[in-house]
Amino acid sequence: xxxVLRVRALEAWYGESKVLHGMGFRLAEGEVVTLLGRNGAxxxxxLKSIMGLMERRxxxxxxxxxxxxxxxxxxxxxxxxAYCPEERGIFASLSVQENLELPPRVAPSGMATHEILELxxxxxxxxxxFGTRLSGGEQQMLALARIxxxxxxxxxxxxxxxxxxxxxxxxxxxxxxxxxxxxxxxLLVEQNVAFARALADRNYIVETGxxxxxxxxxxxxxxxxxxxxxxxx
Amino acid sequence: MxxxxxxxxxxxxxxxxxxxxxxAFYATLSLGLAVIFGMMNIANFAHGALYxxxxxxxxxxxxxxxxxxxxxxxxxPLLVGIVGILLERLILRRVSHLDHLYGMLLTFGLALIIxxxxxxxxxxxxxxxxIPEALSGGTNLGFMFLPxxxxxxILVALVICFATWYAIEKTxxxxxxxxxxxxxxxxxxxxxxxxxxxxxxxxxxAALAAFAGVLAAPILQVSPTxxxxxxxxxxxxxxxxxxxxxxxxxxxxxxAGILEGLTKAFYPEASTTVVFVLMALVLLIWPAGLFxxxxxxxxxxxxxxxxxxxxxxxxxxxFAAMALSLAVAPVFVYPAFLMKAMTYxxxxxxxxxxxxxxxxxxxxxxxxxxxxxxxxxxxxxxxxFPPELAILAGTASASLLxxxxxxxSTRSSGVYFAMISLALAQMIYFVALQAPxxxxxxxxxxxxxxxxxxxxxxxxxxxxxxxxxxVFLGGFLFIAALVRSPFGQILKAIREHEPRARSLxxxxxxxxxxxxxxxxxxxxxxxxxxxxxxxxASLTDVHWLMSGEVxxxxxxxxxGTLYGPVVGAFVVVAMQNYLAALxxxxxxxxxxxxxxxxxxxRRGIVGELISYVSARQARSVAAGTRADAPDVVARRLxxxx
Numbered sequence: 001x002x003x004v005l006r007v008r009a010l011e012a013w014y015g016e017s018k019v020l021h022g023m024g025f026r027l028a029e030g031e032v033v034t035l036l037g038r039n040g041a042x043x044x045x046x047l048k049s050i051m052g053l054m055e056r057r058x059x060x061x062x063x064x065x066x067x068x069x070x071x072x073x074x075x076x077x078x079x080x081x082a083y084c085p086e087e088r089g090i091f092a093s094l095s096v097q098e099n100l101e102l103p104p105r106v107a108p109s110g111m112a113t114h115e116i117l118e119l120x121x122x123x124x125x126x127x128x129x130f131g132t133r134l135s136g137g138e139q140q141m142l143a144l145a146r147i148x149x150x151x152x153x154x155x156x157x158x159x160x161x162x163x164x165x166x167x168x169x170x171x172x173x174x175x176x177x178x179x180x181x182x183x184x185x186x187l188l189v190e191q192n193v194a195f196a197r198a199l200a201d202r203n204y205i206v207e208t209g210x211x212x213x214x215x216x217x218x219x220x221x222x223x224x225x226x227x228x229x230x231x232x233x
Numbered sequence: 234m235x236x237x238x239x240x241x242x243x244x245x246x247x248x249x250x251x252x253x254x255x256x257a258f259y260a261t262l263s264l265g266l267a268v269i270f271g272m273m274n275i276a277n278f279a280h281g282a283l284y285x286x287x288x289x290x291x292x293x294x295x296x297x298x299x300x301x302x303x304x305x306x307x308x309x310p311l312l313v314g315i316v317g318i319l320l321e322r323l324i325l326r327r328v329s330h331l332d333h334l335y336g337m338l339l340t341f342g343l344a345l346i347i348x349x350x351x352x353x354x355x356x357x358x359x360x361x362x363x364i365p366e367a368l369s370g371g372t373n374l375g376f377m378f379l380p381x382x383x384x385x386x387i388l389v390a391l392v393i394c395f396a397t398w399y400a401i402e403k404t405x406x407x408x409x410x411x412x413x414x415x416x417x418x419x420x421x422x423x424x425x426x427x428x429x430x431x432x433x434x435x436x437x438x439a440a441l442a443a444f445a446g447v448l449a450a451p452i453l454q455v456s457p458t459x460x461x462x463x464x465x466x467x468x469x470x471x472x473x474x475x476x477x478x479x480x481x482x483x484x485x486x487x488x489a490g491i492l493e494g495l496t497k498a499f500y501p502e503a504s505t506t507v508v509f510v511l512m513a514l515v516l517l518i519w520p521a522g523l524f525x526x527x528x529x530x531x532x533x534x535x536x537x538x539x540x541x542x543x544x545x546x547x548x549x550x551x552f553a554a555m556a557l558s559l560a561v562a563p564v565f566v567y568p569a570f571l572m573k574a575m576t577y578x579x580x581x582x583x584x585x586x587x588x589x590x591x592x593x594x595x596x597x598x599x600x601x602x603x604x605x606x607x608x609x610x611x612x613x614x615x616x617x618f619p620p621e622l623a624i625l626a627g628t629a630s631a632s633l634l635x636x637x638x639x640x641x642s643t644r645s646s647g648v649y650f651a652m653i654s655l656a657l658a659q660m661i662y663f664v665a666l667q668a669p670x671x672x673x674x675x676x677x678x679x680x681x682x683x684x685x686x687x688x689x690x691x692x693x694x695x696x697x698x699x700x701x702x703x704v705f706l707g708g709f710l711f712i713a714a715l716v717r718s719p720f721g722q723i724l725k726a727i728r729e730h731e732p733r734a735r736s737l738x739x740x741x742x743x744x745x746x747x748x749x750x751x752x753x754x755x756x757x758x759x760x761x762x763x764x765x766x767x768x769x770a771s772l773t774d775v776h777w778l779m780s781g782e783v784x785x786x787x788x789x790x791x792x793g794t795l796y797g798p799v800v801g802a803f804v805v806v807a808m809q810n811y812l813a814a815l816x817x818x819x820x821x822x823x824x825x826x827x828x829x830x831x832x833x834x835r836r837g838i839v840g841e842l843i844s845y846v847s848a849r850q851a852r853s854v855a856a857g858t859r860a861d862a863p864d865v866v867a868r869r870l871x872x873x874x
Contacts, residue, residue, distance in 0.1 A: 051422045077424030089419045091412045098408040103423035150423070 002065055004029050004154055004185045005050070010059035011209075012042075012049045019045045021209040022059065027154070032176070032186045034196040037206035038232055043189040044086055046206070047156045050187075051083045052076045063154070078106050082152035086159050086189075088143040090131040097127040100146045107151030119175060120145045137168035144175060155179070158189045173198055193227060205230045238499070245498045246377035252494015253487070254383055254452070257390030260486025261445040262463070263470045264397050265438035267482040270471075271414045272434045273329070275336035276648045279320070280467065281460030282347040283439045286313050287446020288455045289351055292360045302365035302451070309447045310440035317439025321432045327832055329431070334594055335831050337648060338788065341596075341781065342827025344461070349821035351457035362450040386448055393444070394483045401479055410434065414477075462659075465777060469512040469656040475525020476649055485523060502667060509660035513641055516653065520644050551796070552713075556706055568698050569766070574806040575705040576763040581786040581798030582712050583755030588784070589793030590716055591748045592728040593643065596651045597658025598783050600638065601753045603775030604661060605631040605760030610677040610770035611670055620683040620691055624761040631757020632750055634661070639749030643742060646731070655777060662775045676771030680764055691765060704762055708755055713795055715751070724748055778820075785823055789830050791837030800838050 003026045010023040020042050027033050035043045049057045052073035061068040068076055077083070082103070091099055100113065100123070117124045120141045126134060134142060140160055147155060160176070161169045169192070176199055180186065190196045196203055197220050205213040207230065215223050235242040262284060269277045290309040294300035300308065320343060328335040364382045371380035401407040413420045413427050421427045446460075453459065470489045474481025489508045497504040515523060562571055580602050588594045609627030612618040618626065642653040665671045672678070682691035691697045715721050727734045727741045735741050764770050773779060782805060790801025805823075812819050834841050 053418055053422055073418070073421045074424055074426050077422055083419075083422045085419055085422075089416060091415050093411040093415060094408055098405075098412075101405070102408055102412055102420075104425060106424055147423075 003027060003062070004031075004064060005187065006060075006062040007046075007050070008060040008062075010046065010049055010057065010061065012045050012054045012057040014045075014054075019209050020049065020057075023206070023209065023211055025204050025211055025214075027185055027187055030180070030183050030185055031201045032180050032188060032199050034188045034190045034200040034203045035206050036190055036193070036196055036203050036227070036231065038191070038230075041206040042209040043206050044158055045209075047083065047085075047158050047187070047189060050076070050156060051081065077103075077150075077152070080107055080152045081154045081156065082147035082150050084143045084147055084155065084157045084160065086162065088139045090134070090139045090142055092130065092132040094131050095127070096123060096129055096131065096134065096142060099131050099142055100127075100149065103146055103150045105149065105151050107153070109153070110151030111148045113149065116145045116148050119148070119178065137164050137171070140164060140168070140172060141175075144172070148179075153183070154185045154187070156187050156189075159191065160188070161190065161192045161195050169195060191231065193224075193231065203227075240498050243377060245495075248494040248498040249491065250377065250379070250383060250494070251497070252491045253387055254490070255493055256487035256490020257387050258445055258449060258453075258463070258486075259467060259470045259490050260394050260483045261390050261448075262442060262467045263474065263482040263486050264394060264479065265441035265445075266467060266471050267474070267477055267479055268397070268401070268410075268441075269435055269438040270648070271477045272410065272431050273325070273336060274333040274648065275325075275340060276468065276471075276652050277435075277438065278337060278341040278464070279344040279347065280340075280438070280442050281462075281464030282344040282351075283313055283317065283442040283460070284446040284449075284463065285351065285457060285460035286316070286347065287443030288362075288450045288453075288459060289355055289360065289446075289457060290443065291447045291450045292362050292455050293355070295362065296360075302447070305450075306444070306447050310444040313443030313446075314436045314440030318432055318436035320439075321435040324828065324832070325435070326428065326432070329428075331835075333648065335835065337651060338784070339828060339831050341784070342824040342831065344464075345781070345820050345824030345827065347824075348457055348461060349818065349824060353818065353821070355457055357456055357458055360455040362455050364451040382451060386452070389448060390445075393441070394486075397441070398479050398483065461777070465655055465659040466508055468652040469508050469659075472522055472649065472652055472656060473508075473512050473515045475519075475522030476652075478522070478524035481522060481524030505663040505667070506660050509656050509663075512653070512656055513660075516641055516644075548713075552710070555709075555796070555799070556702075559702055559705075563698055568694060570806065570810055572698060572701045572766045573763070574803045575701055576759050576766060577783075577786065577806050578799040578802035579705050579708045579762070580756050580759035581783050581790070581802045582709060582795075583752045583759065584783045585787045585792060585794075585798040586712050586715065586755070587748050587752040588787060589797075590721060590724045590728065591745060591752075593646065593745060593749065594651055594784070595642075595654040596777070596780050596784070597638070597654035597656070597661075598752075598756055599775050599777065599779035600658040600661040601631040601635060601756035602760035602763065602779065602783075603665065603770075604634050605757030606764045606770040606774050607665060607671050607677065609761040609764045610680045613680050613683060613764075614677055615670070618683075619687070620685050620765060623683075624758065624765075627761035627764070628754055628757040631760065632754040635750040635753020635757075636746075639746045639753065643745040643749050655780065658775070658777060658780060662772070662777070665772060665775045671770075674772065676769055678769050678771075680768045680770065682765050682768065697765070701762055701766060704758065708758060709795075709799070712755070716795065720744070720747075781823070785827055785830075787837075789826060789837055791840035791843070794837070794839045794843060797837050797839035804838075 005027040007026070008024045010020050011018065012020040023042070023046055025033070035046060037043050045054065048054050050061055052071055057069065059069060063079060063081065066079070091102070094102065100116070122138060123141055123145060126138065144160065160172050164172070173195060176186065188196070188199065201217050203215045204211045205215065205227070213230065215227065237245050262280060266277055266280050269275070287309045290312065291302070291305040294305050294308065324343065325336055325339055328339060368382040368385050371378055401410060409420065409425055409430060413430055417427045470485045471482060473489065474485030489511065492511060493504055493507055496507040559571070559575070584595070584598050605627035608630040609623045612626050613620070613623045638654065638657045642650055642657065645653060666673060682697065684690050685700060689696050689700065691700060723734065723739055723744055727739070727744055731741050760774065786801035786805045787798045789804060790799065791797025808822070809819065812822060830837065836844060
């Protein structure tokens with residue numbers, strides 16, 4: 001069967017400066033794939049390009065065989081791709097419940113609010129509080145939770161572990177493995193090697209806007225040295 | 234007869250009722266303004282025109298087709314809402330990705346066009362509109378008589394305000410709107426069509442304004458100009474409530490109306506200015522308004538046009554060419570026109586110093602040219618001052634006013650700054666209208682020109698011309714030097730990124746205040762000169778249209794360029810001279826130039842010229858160094874720019 005997502009020769013620009021120089025990778029149904037790389041390598045830009053949030057992009061983004069490179073972000077979301085941005089993008093002027101219910105349903109398979117609250121029990125008692133009153137961990141949970149309502153089956157997650165305590169990271173890791181078990185396809189941008197190792201089927205190394213290496217889950221142990229070299233740890 | 238604080242109770246309650254009615258209109262209109270601001274980040278200058286369209290539309294529907302009040306109350310908002318949607322879709326959207334300033338200027342131009350067209354079609358006198366039969370008459374409440382229609386207005390406004398507040402704060406659609414206000418890109422990435430939402434929001438704001446217009450038709454004067462002056466009060470109300478706050482708009486709207494009503498009862502002379510005074514007081518204590526939280530970003534992505542390799546020889550040659558051509562021009566062109574154009578050019582250069590280099594686009598600069606004009610005229614006519622002292626007095630008064638106004642307004646920036654400056658200028662306008670020494674509607678006329686320093690008789694046209702020319706050139710040189718000085722460099726830095734400039738240790742508010750005062754002073758100098766040239770100081774000089782004109786001159790010629798405002802001033806003054814016979818069309822033409830200028834050539838005449846020349850230079854550099862590696866050329870270009 002075909003790939004869920006296939007990106008080829010993807011280029012993107014911020015104004016005059018080019019940040020992606022021909023990214024190429026693929027995701028199969030039900031896979032968790034990470035983009036690993038240092039700050040400024042182009043990981044976030046790749047996700048933004050897929051979501052149609054860059055002013056200028058070129059190349060090819062095939063989603064279930066359909067070309068998205070010219071699509072607008074509204075249409076991309078409507079086709080069943082959900083995005084959890086870096087720094088979480090929680091709306092300060094909306095309550096937790098409003099944040100949770102903001103993204104419209106794009107497919108009938110979306111989770112009901114009570115199912116989501118079972119996955120994220122600590123959001124339940126905070127439904128009435130305002131978005132930014134939450135702790136960083138709670139905000140991250142909320143950012144993950146709200147895209148599950150939509151029915152999208154491909155999730156783009158941008159550094160869900162950033163700035164969070166180890167115990168929270170563990171919770172998020174458990175959540176993402178449960179999502180994987182539920183059959184979601186997940187593209188994960190990460191800098192946290194241990195987190196990627198615990199979750200990913202395959203890892204792509206991103207450097208200066210290009211994929212420079214691909215490391216499958218089985219090779220992780222053996223290639224740990226070179227991964228740390230890539231990430232400069 | 235019962236009295237309260239020495240005021241007959243009936244009068245007091247009557248004025249309170251009037252205040253409440255005005256408050257109802259203030260609240261409804263500032264509500265729409267707040268909603269539009271939240272989504273689009275622009276102060277909708279067309280709001281007054283949309284309100285007027287509602288009222289005049291109701292009159293027209295009745296007059297031409299016999300359509301009654303109740304139908305109009307539904308039909309006018311619908312039609313004006315469609316107009317709003319079209320305006321957003323066809324015009325405003327084209328600049329939505331640019332600095333929000335452009336959107337604001339566009340709405341200003343649109344307001345001029347709409348108002349001018351309606352004046353052309355319906356004249357500028359009041360149109361009568363009867364109270365609908367079902368609501369005629371009134372009830373005696375015991376302590377006062379309540380006309381039914383007035384009660385209806387207050388009731389409907391309260392319902393509308395509550396409904397809008399509820400829709401935005403408590404519904405799903407409102408959640409979309411609030412989220413899109415915060416982070417439109419992310420909302421878009423969730424599959425919500427934000428551009429369509431913006432379009433319908435603008436349409437809804439327009440419909441709300443038109444609804445208020447129909448509501449006003451039976452009790453306020455219906456005329457094509459009814460929206461313009463009201464809009465400025467609405468701006469003050471929005472500033473009081475806090476920009477973008479729905480609750481603030483409602484609370485401030487009703488409070489301002491009631492305060493105005495009370496002032497009318499106790500001290501009628503101050504009733505037109507009291508809202509502006511309240512605004513100034515609120516700003517002193519809460520710079521973001523009562524309920525405001527949204528901060529305006531002060532940085533801009535607009536690049537100032539500059540020649541690639543400008544030498545000081547070129548600069549002096551350009552200046553000499555301008556000076557020479559102005560010196561010989563009176564042989565060919567009517568000198569009175571030239572002198573008027575030069576005073577306006579000085580005014581526009583002063584405005585540009587602040588708007589272009591400081592990015593503080595004031596919508597109230599008329600207050601400086603006007604105040605200086607009145608003071609100059611008064612001290613000459615009333616106290617017999619010689620011209621040099623009169624100019625000094627006029628200019629000093631503008632500086633002083635600039636210090637106060639700048640202190641109040643430069644703590645904010647962008648849209649907020651524009652609205653505050655406009656409101657402050659309107660306060661000065663009302664003072665000029667009512668104060669005993671300004672001559673009210675007549676102004677101060679036939680001001681003698683006098684003898685400069687006891688030596689030069691300014692009633693001699695040649696002497697006057699030379700004097701005006703020298704003052705203009707002096708002012709121009711001063712501004713040119715200032716822009717290139719370290720002070721000017723810091724201004725540009727603040728303009729591009731205020732927080733960054735502050736983090737480098739510059740106290741940015743002092744710089745902004747300084748440039749505001751300098752700009753006010755030079756505008757004052759222009760105002761004093763204008764009185765010597767035209768021998769009259771009048772209300773038109775302090776009217777908001779004058780502030781609009783100086784913006785037009787500067788943007789048409791090229792904001793942020795030295796010669797742009799000069800070119801713009803000459804073009805606009807020439808247009809006024811030759812188009813004066815067209816009457817109402819002048820405002821339409823002004824508006825159309827605004828719109829075309831913002832849509833098609835944002836850099837203005839001189840700015841476009843500069844970028845054309847720069848591009849040619851770049852091409853010839855590239856052609857001359859074809860052997861060079863491309864990156865060398867690129868580096869060279871960058872260094873030159």
